Amino acid sequence: METASAPPPEERRRDAAATRRRLLEAARDLFAERGYEGTTVRVIAARAGVNQALLFRYFGSKRGLLTEVVALGGLEQLRATPPEELFETALRSMLTRSTEGPEDRSLEVYLRSVGRGDEAAGTLRELGEAYQSALAGLSGAPDGALRADLAMAWLLGIGLMRTVVAREPLAGADPDEVCRLVLGTLGHLWAEPKPGEDGE
C-alpha cells in the first residue's frame, strides 16, 4: 500500500513513545474536563486507545501520570506568560471548550483537580503556588497573595459551575461577556484598599 520511499515515521505499529504521548494527551484533557478524582484510569486508556496496563508501565501510577501532565506544559508555559495576561488566558480557555491545539490547560487542570482530599495535593500545590505568586504581584497591596487566592478561587468556581452543574445562564453565557464582567470586577479586587491603609 504505502510507498516504501518515506522511511522515517510511517506509523510504526508498536511505538512506546507514541503510546506515552497519547496517554499524556488523553489525561491532560480528561483531568481538565472532569478533575483528577473524577477521571478513571480505564477512561484515560480508552480515550488514548491503549491498554490500561500500559498506563502503569509508563507512569507507575495514576498520580505519576498527573505529575507528568502538570510538568509537561505547566510551569514552563506559566513562566512564559506575563502575569497580567495570566488570569484572562486561563479564564478564556476555561470558558471555551474548543480544546484545539496545545493550549495551556495547566491552571485548568489544577483547579479542576482540586476537589477531594490529599490525593493530588503535592504536585498540584507546587503549580498552584507558582500561579499564586505570579498573580500576587498584580495588586500593590501587601496581602497580594490572599487576593491572588481569591481570584483563583473564582476561576475554580466558574469552571465547576459551567461544566459540572451546567446551570444557565452561566453555562451558555457568551465567553466575552463573562470575561468582561469578571475581569472588570477583579480590577477592583486588586485595587481594594486594606483597612487602615491608603491605596498603594
Place this chain on the structure above:
Amino acid sequence: METASAPPPEERRRDAAATRRRLLEAARDLFAERGYEGTTVRVIAARAGVNQALLFRYFGSKRGLLTEVVALGGLEQLRATPPEELFETALRSMLTRSTEGPEDRSLEVYLRSVGRGDEAAGTLRELGEAYQSALAGLSGAPDGALRADLAMAWLLGIGLMRTVVAREPLAGADPDEVCRLVLGTLGHLWAEPKPGEDGE
C-alpha cells in the same frame, strides 16, 4: 441520677425519630464539609453512631438523605433571609468552621455537593435556582442571573480552596478580612455596566 418526675424524653434506647435526626445532622455537616460524593454512607452512619443499614431504612438511598437534608433547613430559611444579607451570611458560615447551632448550611451543602456528575443534580438544582433568583435581584442589570451565578461560583471556589487544598494564605485568613475583600469587590460586580448601556 435523673429524677423520675420528668417522664417524656428520658433517653429511650430505641428511638426511630432520634436516629433519623442524628443521621440527618451527621449528613448535613458531612455534606457541607466534604460534598455529597466525597461523603460515604458508612462515614455518615459512624458519625451518627448508627448502623448504616438504618440509613437506607429511613431514607431509601443516599440521594434520599440528601433530599431531606436540603429540604430541611434549606429553601424555607432561604426565603426568611433578605437577599442583601444572603451572600454575606453564606460566606461567613463558609469561612467559620465553628459549626455550632442549627446554622443555614444549605448554600454550603449545595456548593460543596456540586462536584462531579449528575448524581446530586436534581434536588440541588432547585435550591441553586432559588438562591440564584434571590441574588439576581441585587443587580439592577438585566443580566442579574448571570451575575448571581458568578457570585455563587466565587463562593464555591472560596469554600473549596479553603477546606480542600487548605492553601495559605486563604486557608488561615481572617474571615472578616476575606469577607471585606469579597463583599467590597462584589459590590462592583452588581454595578458593572453592560456594554452599550448606561449604568442601570
Place this chain on the structure above:
DNA sequence: TACCGTTGTAAGCAGCTGCTTACATCCGGG
C-alpha cells in the same frame, strides 16, 4: 534463522462504594 528485550493484552487482585438481606432484640398493647 534464532534469539530476546520491548511492546501489547487479558485477566484478576484487594479494597472501596451504595445498597440489601436475614436475623437478633426491644417493648407496647392484647
Place this chain on the structure above:
DNA sequence: CCCGGATGTAAGCAGCTGCTTACAACGGTA
C-alpha cells in the same frame, strides 16, 4: 404474660476503583 411490629445488627451483594500479574506477539540484532 406474650405476641408482633418496630428497631437495631451483621454479613454480604454487585459494581466500581487503582493496580498487578502472567502471558502473547512483535521486530531489531546477531
